[in-house]
Amino acid sequence: MPGNMAHAERERALALARESERILLSGHLRADGDCLGAQAVLFHAFRALGKECEILLPDPPDGRYGFLREKTPWAVKDPQAPLPPHDLLMVCDCSRLSRLGEMGALVEASEIPRIALDHHPLEEGKSPWTALFHDLNSPASGLLALEFSRALGVEPGPEACEAAFTALMTDTGWLKYSNAGPVAWEAAASLVAGGVDTVKVYHEVYQRAEPGRPRGIAAAMSNLEYHEDGKLALAWVDEASLDGEHASLEDTDEVLDLMRAVDGVEAVAFLMPRSGLWKASLRSLSVVDVNEVAETLGGGGHARASGVMFPEGTTLEEARGSLLKGLQDALRALP
Numbered sequence: 001m002p003g004n005m006a007h008a009e010r011e012r013a014l015a016l017a018r019e020s021e022r023i024l025l026s027g028h029l030r031a032d033g034d035c036l037g038a039q040a041v042l043f044h045a046f047r048a049l050g051k052e053c054e055i056l057l058p059d060p061p062d063g064r065y066g067f068l069r070e071k072t073p074w075a076v077k078d079p080q081a082p083l084p085p086h087d088l089l090m091v092c093d094c095s096r097l098s099r100l101g102e103m104g105a106l107v108e109a110s111e112i113p114r115i116a117l118d119h120h121p122l123e124e125g126k127s128p129w130t131a132l133f134h135d136l137n138s139p140a141s142g143l144l145a146l147e148f149s150r151a152l153g154v155e156p157g158p159e160a161c162e163a164a165f166t167a168l169m170t171d172t173g174w175l176k177y178s179n180a181g182p183v184a185w186e187a188a189a190s191l192v193a194g195g196v197d198t199v200k201v202y203h204e205v206y207q208r209a210e211p212g213r214p215r216g217i218a219a220a221m222s223n224l225e226y227h228e229d230g231k232l233a234l235a236w237v238d239e240a241s242l243d244g245e246h247a248s249l250e251d252t253d254e255v256l257d258l259m260r261a262v263d264g265v266e267a268v269a270f271l272m273p274r275s276g277l278w279k280a281s282l283r284s285l286s287v288v289d290v291n292e293v294a295e296t297l298g299g300g301g302h303a304r305a306s307g308v309m310f311p312e313g314t315t316l317e318e319a320r321g322s323l324l325k326g327l328q329d330a331l332r333a334l335p
């Protein structure tokens with residue numbers, strides 16, 4: 001149960017949504033299943049209430065979630081264009097303007113009310129949001145979107161249930177990760193009982209990889225190294241190896257899960273090229289706070305799952321070195 005402060009904040013967010021007629025939805029760069037799923041749930045709730053609503057993403061989402069578009073339309077923002085007319089902006093699955101890419105500056109300069117619906121740790125300092133719908137303990141923003149929808153009096157229909165299920169399953173690794181507690185399992189059960197086609201969602205998200213993916217993963221795993229007596233695993237793959245196998249490795253959870261599956265491993269990091277930069281994904285098993293490590297390197301995320309985009313010009317050796325040092329320091333600081 002959220003405390004009084006959080007409760008008042010949530011009521012403010014709900015009141016803003018109730019009084020708004022043209023709602024613009026968005027989310028973080030390279031939207032994943034949770035980010036898209038949360039937006040889809042809200043989209044259908046607002047439409048059911050007779051409001052105008054559109055989803056505008058800062059850049060193209062991860063392709064494996066394209067199936068959600070059959071039931072929920074979205075557009076990708078033209079970098080030159082202003083934000084479309086709206087009287088409320090709602091951003092899902094992030095609460096840092098920097099995670100909106102170039103859209104962040106437009107949002108910051110705008111006077112229009114804005115809400116973040118999120119489950120990531122909040123940035124310190126002054127909040128850039130008019131109101132927050134935030135719960136650090138929620139396993140997925142998609143579940144927060146369901147709560148939001150129900151608080152507005154809208155019971156989710158089949159489209160919203162499928163979207164919320166996709167959000168929950170992708171953020172919990174199909175209910176495997178440490179964020180999958182009773183709340184996640186109960187929500188999953190009620191969505192499944194409501195008719196979600198789980199086999200279809202699994203197939204769309206996890207069984208439609210490109211033919212080069214297994215060999216792309218093999219290339220990545222050939223660069224696997226262990227440190228700190230096997231408590232730390234680090235791996236990387238470069239553009240040339242991925243191109244050679246026609247592998248995109250859009251989603252790295254499989255690689256990270258495999259590294260984290262090794263007995264004795266507590267923290268893992270994987271480096272790969274993305275949009276011309278080095279992108280790191282960090283995961284831990286139970287004690288290392290990889291959000292703290294990612295933050296020192298300019299990224300962020302959750303305690304057990306975080307990411308970093310290294311600045312332009314960073315070499316593989318530099319990125320690898322700073323990741324290794326950050327994780328080593330975190331492991332050595334443990335009691």
Ligand code: 5GP
Binds near residue numbers: 096099300306308
């Ligand atoms: P992934 O490694 O799957 O891309 O991301 C894991 C988690 O870290 C997600 O919660 C994601 O939102 C967050 N994350 C990934 N990349 C970044 C980044 O560059 N900056 C921040 N602040 N968070 C990130």
Ligand code: MN
Binds near residue numbers: 034093119141171
């Ligand atoms: Mn999420």
